[in-house]
Amino acid sequence: MPMKPAPDAPLCFHTLIHRLEKLKLNYLEIPAAVVQQLGGTFNIRLQCSVNGAEAFACGLVALGEGRGYITLSSKRMKPQGLQLGQQVAVRLWADTSEFGMEVPEELAELLRQDEEGDRRFRLLPPGKQRYIIYHVSGVKSSQKRLDRALLLINNLKQLPPGKEDFRAMLGLPPREAL
Template identity: 30%
Template sequence: MKSPVFEISITGSFYTLLLPIAIIKPFLDKNIKRVKAKASFQGKELSFHGAFQKRNDNYYMMFGKRYQKELGIFPNDYFQLQFFEDDSKYGVDVPEEFEAVMYSDYEAHQVFETLTDGRKRGLIYAIARYKNSQTRIDKTLLLCENLKRGVRDPREMLKSF
């Protein structure tokens, strides 16, 4: 499932997109609130995962400063956006290092799977932000140890004790 390509600009606060109901209604009708998105502006493209968030009678999506900077978008610029059904397991791209380490540690993986979907995504994002492959491996190993120790505070999960 995918939406047509449509034009949009950043509204209100500098990090949100006011979504047209006509575009997202087919997703909402199927109870799909997390999607993959493809944004393009002046020949640059960016893919990301996002969620439709309802406030009052409108739907919004976060479009962070990092995405704006990557595409070279300013608040008054119009850019193209398209949504796709997100068929990923966690609703986010999982670094291969994270997957390899997590699946090699059965006990930690079992504990990880008991976390809420949002907590899982947050931890995956935290690991993915490291540019160096070895750092992603080291941080995932640390996460596995902390999960097995019973650490559940997200601020503590990537710290060594």
């Protein structure tokens, strides 16, 4: 079986930008041969650079017939002038970060200082950990990142283990209560 690439050995290839209308998302098709070079498995965390732009954290999702895809948001496409159907140069390499994406300094510091918050955060499935990281990272202001980190981690500590959901972590009422 092919080995996963070393973090310092990116895979480089050309592919097209497509759209999955059913899911309303743009994606980069990852050919079956590249999937095999990545170990032949899906749901792995990677770093991706398109046409030499700044890399972003992503996951490889199954597309069928051994192919995969990586979502490509309009927000990432617009600054580069990328269009559906366009051929692009892609570089992929293993994401060796602990959580599959960079942790904002404010959240990292909060978790260093709050033992119970850190313990509860580490008990979450990886997707929920990334949700918290992504939400905290989603604002430019350091104070707002800290406010979001405090809100999410404090609410997380109040929830019963195994019953964590995003609305509750955000301090919102359950959907059925709306």
